[in-house]
Amino acid sequence: EAQVTQNPRYLITVTGKKLTVTCSQNMNHEYMSWYRQDPGLGLRQIYYSMNVEVTDKGDVPEGYKVSRKEKRNFPLILESPSPNQTSLYFCASSPGQGAMNTEAFFGQGTRLTVV
Amino acid sequence: QQQVKQSPQSLIVQKGGISIINCAYENTAFDYFPWYQQFPGKGPALLIAIRPDVSEKKEGRFTISFNKSAKQFSLHIMDSQPGDSATYFCAASRGSSYKLIFGSGTRLLVRP
Numbered sequence: 001e002a003q004v005t006q007n008p009r010y011l012i013t014v015t016g017k018k019l020t021v022t023c024s025q026n027m028n029h030e031y032m033s034w035y036r037q038d039p040g041l042g043l044r045q046i047y048y049s050m051n052v053e054v055t056d057k058g059d060v061p062e063g064y065k066v067s068r069k070e071k072r073n074f075p076l077i078l079e080s081p082s083p084n085q086t087s088l089y090f091c092a093s094s095p096g097q098g099a100m101n102t103e104a105f106f107g108q109g110t111r112l113t114v115v
Numbered sequence: 116q117q118q119v120k121q122s123p124q125s126l127i128v129q130k131g132g133i134s135i136i137n138c139a140y141e142n143t144a145f146d147y148f149p150w151y152q153q154f155p156g157k158g159p160a161l162l163i164a165i166r167p168d169v170s171e172k173k174e175g176r177f178t179i180s181f182n183k184s185a186k187q188f189s190l191h192i193m194d195s196q197p198g199d200s201a202t203y204f205c206a207a208s209r210g211s212s213y214k215l216i217f218g219s220g221t222r223l224l225v226r227p
Contacts, residue, residue, distance in 0.1 A: 004158070031213045040124070042204060042217040043159070050213075058214070090158050094213050103149075104215060106158030 002027045006091050006107035013081055013114055021076045021110050023091030029105070030096025032074040033058065034066065036087040037109075043090065049074055050096065081114040088112075118142075119207050121218025128225050134192040136221045138205035141186065145207040149215070150179065150190050153202045162203070163190070195225045 004025045013019050025032065033048035035058075045058030049068040063085055065077040074093075078085060091107040120139045128134045138148075149164035165172045165179040165188065172179045178191040192199055205218040 033214075035217075040219055042121070042219040043215075044217070045214060048214065092158075096213065103161045103164075104213075106160065108156070108158050 002105070004091055004093055004105050004107040006089075006110050009108060009110060011110060011112050013112070015082055015114055016080050019078050019081060019112075021078075021089060021091075021112070023074045023076065023107060024072050025074075025091075025093040025105070026072065027093060027095075027105065028071065029093035030071070031094040032068065033092050033104075034064070034074070034076045035090045035092065036060065037090060038087050046076070046089075078112075081112075083114045086112060086114050119205060119216050119218045121205050121221060123221060124219070125222045126224070128195045128223065130195065130197060130225055130227050132195050132225075134195045134199065134223055134225070135189055136203055136205070136223070137187065137189045138207075138218050139185075139187045140207050140216075142207070142209065143186070144209040145216075147208045148179070148181065148188050149206050150177075151204045151206060151217075153204065153220075155201075159204055192223075195223075197225045197227050199223060200225050 007022045030051050034046040035043040037043050044060045046064050047066040049055045089110045092104045094104045150162045151159035152162040153159040163174050163177050165181050167183050176193045181188045203221045206215040208215050
């Protein structure tokens, strides 16, 4: 089954404790991205990756890091989480080059609470 | 700043009624306008999408109307059903960019 898998689904952590949210897709997609969803703000892009070893900032990158060492994986890293990073996070993937503006497939989401 | 404005924030419709959600955009370079549907506890999923070369696209009970001159597009859900209750997001992107700019979302409740 084609899917984007995020882990964990729920996470409660304390301020300053480094954490990683994993994302994996099995569709051989080139393009992957991370969004955060907050009430009244919709989904805002944090980081994206056009392909392996190619990453760039989205609209709200402060406090986050990403890496793309393999095509299928795109982890989101919070080096020193703060309470304003409490949010619902989504990983998404799209086919990429040669298939412009096609469907983005989203993971199930990770609800993060930073206390 | 690229922006997509969505309204209303929430919508309550009786079963069988028509649900209408509106979006407006600023960047005339946008050339792809999808709508995503999100159920509680799930990620958004593509519902229907349109490109600016057509003014309307229909898929079953769901229709996108597009007004290029007004820079507006809307989602119409005909014969709304309780199973349509979800949050709906409009979005836009341009050219070779895969970046989607999302609206703020509309929470739809269809009463039985």
